[in-house]
Amino acid sequence: MAAERPRLFGAAYSVYVRIARLALIEKGVDHELVPVDIFSPEGIPDWYRERHPFGKIPAFEHGSLRLFETAAIARYVDEAFPGPALQPADVAERAVMNQIVGLLDAYAYRTLVWDIYVEAVSKPREGGATDAAKVAAALPRARTCLETLERLKRPGPWLLGEQLTLADLHAAPMFAYFVQASEGRDMLAEFPGLGGWWEGIRVRDSFMKTNEGD
Numbered sequence: 219m220a221a222e223r224p225r226l227f228g229a230a231y232s233v234y235v236r237i238a239r240l241a242l243i244e245k246g247v248d249h250e251l252v253p254v255d256i257f258s259p260e261g262i263p264d265w266y267r268e269r270h271p272f273g274k275i276p277a278f279e280h281g282s283l284r285l286f287e288t289a290a291i292a293r294y295v296d297e298a299f300p301g302p303a304l305q306p307a308d309v310a311e312r313a314v315m316n317q318i319v320g321l322l323d324a325y326a327y328r329t330l331v332w333d334i335y336v337e338a339v340s341k342p343r344e345g346g347a348t349d350a351a352k353v354a355a356a357l358p359r360a361r362t363c364l365e366t367l368e369r370l371k372r373p374g375p376w377l378l379g380e381q382l383t384l385a386d387l388h389a390a391p392m393f394a395y396f397v398q399a400s401e402g403r404d405m406l407a408e409f410p411g412l413g414g415w416w417e418g419i420r421v422r423d424s425f426m427k428t429n430e431g432d
Protein backbone atom coordinates (compact mmCIF):
# COMPACT_ATOMS: atom_id res chain seq x y z
CA MET A 219 0.00 0.00 0.00
CA ALA A 220 1.22 3.49 -0.84
CA ALA A 221 2.63 5.39 2.13
CA GLU A 222 1.61 8.80 0.76
CA ARG A 223 -1.22 10.83 2.21
CA PRO A 224 -4.33 10.28 0.05
CA ARG A 225 -5.68 13.27 -1.82
CA LEU A 226 -9.36 13.90 -2.45
CA PHE A 227 -10.20 16.40 -5.18
CA GLY A 228 -13.44 18.35 -5.04
CA ALA A 229 -15.47 20.87 -3.08
CA ALA A 230 -16.66 20.54 0.50
CA TYR A 231 -20.34 21.25 -0.33
CA SER A 232 -20.65 18.26 -2.66
CA VAL A 233 -22.71 15.28 -1.52
CA TYR A 234 -20.27 12.84 -3.08
CA VAL A 235 -17.15 14.58 -1.76
CA ARG A 236 -18.74 14.45 1.69
CA ILE A 237 -19.36 10.71 1.40
CA ALA A 238 -15.70 10.06 0.55
CA ARG A 239 -14.54 12.38 3.35
CA LEU A 240 -16.80 10.60 5.84
CA ALA A 241 -15.10 7.30 4.97
CA LEU A 242 -11.64 8.87 5.38
CA ILE A 243 -12.56 10.50 8.69
CA GLU A 244 -14.25 7.38 10.11
CA LYS A 245 -11.12 5.37 9.28
CA GLY A 246 -8.92 8.07 10.83
CA VAL A 247 -6.98 8.59 7.59
CA ASP A 248 -4.88 11.74 7.34
CA HIS A 249 -5.74 13.18 3.91
CA GLU A 250 -5.74 16.35 1.88
CA LEU A 251 -8.80 17.95 0.28
CA VAL A 252 -7.63 19.60 -2.95
CA PRO A 253 -10.14 22.23 -4.11
CA VAL A 254 -11.55 21.88 -7.65
CA ASP A 255 -14.10 24.28 -9.13
CA ILE A 256 -15.91 22.27 -11.81
CA PHE A 257 -18.21 25.23 -12.50
CA SER A 258 -15.41 27.72 -13.20
CA PRO A 259 -16.11 29.92 -16.28
CA GLU A 260 -12.73 28.75 -17.63
CA GLY A 261 -14.07 25.20 -17.65
CA ILE A 262 -12.66 22.06 -16.09
CA PRO A 263 -8.85 22.18 -16.09
CA ASP A 264 -7.01 19.51 -18.09
CA TRP A 265 -5.20 18.23 -14.98
CA TYR A 266 -8.59 17.43 -13.43
CA ARG A 267 -10.08 15.94 -16.63
CA GLU A 268 -7.20 13.47 -16.54
CA ARG A 269 -8.38 12.40 -13.08
CA HIS A 270 -12.11 12.40 -13.85
CA PRO A 271 -13.07 11.92 -17.52
CA PHE A 272 -16.69 12.94 -16.79
CA GLY A 273 -15.69 16.11 -14.92
CA LYS A 274 -17.58 15.31 -11.69
CA ILE A 275 -16.34 15.48 -8.13
CA PRO A 276 -14.71 13.81 -6.28
CA ALA A 277 -11.59 12.18 -7.67
CA PHE A 278 -9.09 10.43 -5.46
CA GLU A 279 -5.38 9.68 -5.50
CA HIS A 280 -3.28 7.45 -3.26
CA GLY A 281 0.28 6.93 -4.45
CA SER A 282 0.01 5.75 -8.06
CA LEU A 283 -3.67 4.78 -7.67
CA ARG A 284 -6.20 7.16 -9.18
CA LEU A 285 -9.91 6.57 -8.72
CA PHE A 286 -13.23 8.19 -9.46
CA GLU A 287 -16.74 6.96 -8.47
CA THR A 288 -17.41 7.52 -4.80
CA ALA A 289 -18.59 4.00 -3.93
CA ALA A 290 -15.30 2.61 -5.28
CA ILE A 291 -13.29 5.25 -3.39
CA ALA A 292 -15.12 4.55 -0.10
CA ARG A 293 -14.66 0.78 -0.43
CA TYR A 294 -10.96 1.24 -1.19
CA VAL A 295 -10.53 3.50 1.84
CA ASP A 296 -12.26 0.95 4.05
CA GLU A 297 -10.16 -1.95 2.80
CA ALA A 298 -6.78 -0.22 2.41
CA PHE A 299 -6.54 1.44 5.83
CA PRO A 300 -6.70 0.19 9.40
CA GLY A 301 -9.51 1.35 11.64
CA PRO A 302 -13.07 0.18 12.22
CA ALA A 303 -14.51 -1.95 9.37
CA LEU A 304 -17.16 -0.05 7.43
CA GLN A 305 -18.56 -3.11 5.61
CA PRO A 306 -20.35 -6.09 7.20
CA ALA A 307 -18.29 -9.29 7.36
CA ASP A 308 -21.40 -11.30 6.51
CA VAL A 309 -21.70 -11.67 2.74
CA ALA A 310 -25.49 -11.31 2.66
CA GLU A 311 -25.45 -8.19 4.85
CA ARG A 312 -22.68 -6.76 2.67
CA ALA A 313 -24.89 -7.35 -0.37
CA VAL A 314 -27.73 -5.45 1.33
CA MET A 315 -25.29 -2.62 2.10
CA ASN A 316 -24.23 -2.51 -1.56
CA GLN A 317 -27.88 -2.56 -2.61
CA ILE A 318 -28.54 0.49 -0.42
CA VAL A 319 -25.52 2.32 -1.87
CA GLY A 320 -26.76 1.45 -5.36
CA LEU A 321 -30.28 2.68 -4.74
CA LEU A 322 -28.99 5.91 -3.21
CA ASP A 323 -26.90 6.55 -6.34
CA ALA A 324 -29.49 5.43 -8.88
CA TYR A 325 -32.71 6.84 -7.38
CA ALA A 326 -32.27 8.92 -4.22
CA TYR A 327 -29.56 11.44 -5.16
CA ARG A 328 -31.35 13.07 -8.09
CA THR A 329 -34.76 12.95 -6.38
CA LEU A 330 -33.87 14.10 -2.86
CA VAL A 331 -31.07 16.52 -3.67
CA TRP A 332 -31.79 17.95 -7.12
CA ASP A 333 -35.53 17.62 -7.65
CA ILE A 334 -36.48 18.53 -4.06
CA TYR A 335 -33.67 20.38 -2.21
CA VAL A 336 -32.29 22.36 -5.14
CA GLU A 337 -35.77 23.24 -6.47
CA ALA A 338 -37.45 24.02 -3.13
CA VAL A 339 -34.55 25.51 -1.11
CA SER A 340 -31.50 26.39 -3.11
CA LYS A 341 -33.08 28.06 -6.16
CA PRO A 342 -35.33 30.48 -4.21
CA ARG A 343 -32.44 31.26 -1.84
CA GLU A 344 -30.43 32.38 -4.87
CA GLY A 345 -33.30 34.45 -6.27
CA GLY A 346 -34.61 31.84 -8.72
CA ALA A 347 -38.07 30.31 -9.00
CA THR A 348 -39.02 26.84 -7.80
CA ASP A 349 -40.43 24.51 -10.43
CA ALA A 350 -43.33 23.31 -8.25
CA ALA A 351 -44.36 20.65 -10.79
CA LYS A 352 -40.87 19.15 -10.63
CA VAL A 353 -41.02 18.98 -6.82
CA ALA A 354 -44.53 17.47 -6.89
CA ALA A 355 -43.45 14.83 -9.42
CA ALA A 356 -40.44 13.95 -7.26
CA LEU A 357 -42.39 13.37 -4.04
CA PRO A 358 -43.72 9.87 -4.88
CA ARG A 359 -40.19 8.84 -5.93
CA ALA A 360 -38.85 10.22 -2.64
CA ARG A 361 -41.50 8.26 -0.75
CA THR A 362 -40.45 5.06 -2.51
CA CYS A 363 -36.82 5.72 -1.50
CA LEU A 364 -37.80 6.29 2.13
CA GLU A 365 -40.19 3.33 2.28
CA THR A 366 -37.52 1.06 0.83
CA LEU A 367 -34.81 2.25 3.22
CA GLU A 368 -37.20 1.88 6.17
CA ARG A 369 -37.98 -1.70 5.08
CA LEU A 370 -34.31 -2.61 4.55
CA LYS A 371 -33.10 -1.00 7.77
CA ARG A 372 -31.96 -3.44 10.47
CA PRO A 373 -32.83 -2.90 14.16
CA GLY A 374 -30.17 -0.75 15.84
CA PRO A 375 -28.77 2.73 15.40
CA TRP A 376 -27.44 2.34 11.84
CA LEU A 377 -28.90 1.17 8.54
CA LEU A 378 -27.28 -2.27 8.85
CA GLY A 379 -27.91 -2.49 12.60
CA GLU A 380 -25.17 -2.16 15.21
CA GLN A 381 -22.31 -1.52 12.73
CA LEU A 382 -21.84 1.86 11.07
CA THR A 383 -21.25 1.08 7.39
CA LEU A 384 -20.69 2.70 4.03
CA ALA A 385 -24.48 2.70 3.58
CA ASP A 386 -24.84 5.22 6.43
CA LEU A 387 -22.03 7.38 5.04
CA HIS A 388 -23.58 7.32 1.56
CA ALA A 389 -27.05 8.23 2.80
CA ALA A 390 -26.20 10.95 5.34
CA PRO A 391 -25.10 13.80 3.03
CA MET A 392 -28.13 13.24 0.78
CA PHE A 393 -30.46 13.42 3.78
CA ALA A 394 -28.64 16.52 5.06
CA TYR A 395 -29.93 18.36 2.01
CA PHE A 396 -33.34 16.64 1.81
CA VAL A 397 -34.33 17.54 5.40
CA GLN A 398 -33.67 21.22 4.72
CA ALA A 399 -36.75 21.14 2.47
CA SER A 400 -40.05 21.12 4.39
CA GLU A 401 -41.20 18.21 2.22
CA GLY A 402 -38.15 16.27 3.40
CA ARG A 403 -38.76 16.97 7.07
CA ASP A 404 -42.46 16.07 6.83
CA MET A 405 -41.79 12.88 4.94
CA LEU A 406 -39.01 11.68 7.24
CA ALA A 407 -41.37 12.08 10.22
CA GLU A 408 -43.51 9.28 8.74
CA PHE A 409 -40.67 6.75 8.96
CA PRO A 410 -39.63 6.12 12.60
CA GLY A 411 -36.68 3.83 11.81
CA LEU A 412 -35.14 6.28 9.38
CA GLY A 413 -36.03 9.25 11.58
CA GLY A 414 -34.16 7.65 14.50
CA TRP A 415 -31.21 6.88 12.21
CA TRP A 416 -31.08 10.51 11.07
CA GLU A 417 -31.08 11.79 14.68
CA GLY A 418 -28.05 9.55 15.36
CA ILE A 419 -25.99 10.27 12.25
CA ARG A 420 -26.57 14.03 12.22
CA VAL A 421 -24.78 14.46 15.58
CA ARG A 422 -21.87 12.14 14.79
CA ASP A 423 -18.47 13.93 14.83
CA SER A 424 -17.50 12.92 11.28
CA PHE A 425 -20.83 14.11 9.93
CA MET A 426 -20.70 17.43 11.77
CA LYS A 427 -17.16 18.03 10.44
CA THR A 428 -18.21 17.48 6.83
CA ASN A 429 -21.41 19.49 7.32
CA GLU A 430 -19.43 22.63 8.23
CA GLY A 431 -19.97 25.63 6.08
CA ASP A 432 -23.59 24.87 5.08
Ligand SMILES: N[C@@H](CCC(=O)N[C@@H](CS)C(=O)NCC(=O)O)C(=O)O
Nearest residue numbers: 232233234273274275276287288289
Ligand atom coordinates in the same frame (compact mmCIF):
# COMPACT_ATOMS: atom_id res chain seq x y z
N1 LIG B 1 -21.29 8.81 -9.78
C1 LIG B 1 -20.46 9.87 -9.27
C2 LIG B 1 -21.35 11.08 -9.01
C3 LIG B 1 -20.56 12.31 -8.64
C4 LIG B 1 -21.42 13.57 -8.76
O1 LIG B 1 -22.50 13.58 -9.36
N2 LIG B 1 -20.89 14.66 -8.21
C5 LIG B 1 -21.59 15.93 -8.32
C6 LIG B 1 -21.36 16.77 -7.08
S1 LIG B 1 -22.19 16.11 -5.68
C7 LIG B 1 -21.04 16.70 -9.49
O2 LIG B 1 -19.87 16.60 -9.80
N3 LIG B 1 -21.91 17.47 -10.15
C8 LIG B 1 -21.54 18.32 -11.22
C9 LIG B 1 -22.19 17.99 -12.51
O3 LIG B 1 -23.03 17.06 -12.54
O4 LIG B 1 -21.87 18.65 -13.50
C10 LIG B 1 -19.75 9.41 -8.00
O5 LIG B 1 -20.20 8.43 -7.40
O6 LIG B 1 -18.72 9.99 -7.64
